[in-house]
Amino acid sequence: MPPPLVPDPATAPSTGVSNWNIANALTVLRILLVPFFGWLLLTHGGHDTAYRWGALGVFFVASVTDRIDGDLARSRGLVTDFGKIVDPIADKALMGMALVGLSLIHEVPWWITVLILIREFGVTVLRLWVLRHGVLPASRGGKAKTALQALGIGLFVMPLGGIVHVAAWCVLLVALVITVVTGVDYVFRALRLRARPVR
Numbered sequence: 001m002p003p004p005l006v007p008d009p010a011t012a013p014s015t016g017v018s019n020w021n022i023a024n025a026l027t028v029l030r031i032l033l034v035p036f037f038g039w040l041l042l043t044h045g046g047h048d049t050a051y052r053w054g055a056l057g058v059f060f061v062a063s064v065t066d067r068i069d070g071d072l073a074r075s076r077g078l079v080t081d082f083g084k085i086v087d088p089i090a091d092k093a094l095m096g097m098a099l100v101g102l103s104l105i106h107e108v109p110w111w112i113t114v115l116i117l118i119r120e121f122g123v124t125v126l127r128l129w130v131l132r133h134g135v136l137p138a139s140r141g142g143k144a145k146t147a148l149q150a151l152g153i154g155l156f157v158m159p160l161g162g163i164v165h166v167a168a169w170c171v172l173l174v175a176l177v178i179t180v181v182t183g184v185d186y187v188f189r190a191l192r193l194r195a196r197p198v199r
């Protein structure tokens with residue numbers, strides 16, 4: 001099969017470019033936005049509508065940079081192992097902060113937050129465990145999972161009730177299922193990678 005015209009940054013071989021590039025800078029920016037987002041979400045116990053909208057704005061910007069840095073890495077040949085490892089970590093930091101914050105203000109049950117955190121932490125450990133054999137890139141399912149988590153969390157952060165709240169629950173529950181299923185899938189991918197020789 002001929003190679004795709006635009007390689008996927010997750011699976012494309014690293015190009016040898018410097019880690020100091022615009023795609024990785026956006027990833028780092030996303031990490032820096034996490035505490036700011038958390039502060040906005042938790043101010044006044046999450047009951048201040050203005051801060052809540054502010055938190056949603058920061059969450060939206062951070063989520064959009066996830067898309068942009070991937071597109072930039074694809075189109076400009078800026079794929080690096082650093083990006084492959086740190087990009088998912090940045091996503092996990094943002095989603096983790098959001099879920100812990102929403103649980104602290106009693107809007108998402110702790111069991112959901114803990115289950116998702118265990119999966120995300122576990123996949124990060126798997127990535128480090130296989131690193132000497134190769135990089136475990138984000139799978140399509142993993143990317144879909146992150147997009148659904150972002151949508152569900154974004155709906156929860158919106159200071160609106162009614163149908164928005166119902167939609168938030170539906171999306172988050174679907175995201176939860178995909179989170180678990182892709183987590184199991186990564187275990188098998190990691191085991192296959194570990195069977196390869198050390199690089």
Ligand SMILES: O=P(O)(O)OC[C@H](O)CO
Nearest residue numbers: 088091123138142143146
């Ligand atoms: O499921 P993971 O750990 O591969 O994470 C996927 C990334 O968040 C996609 O950007």
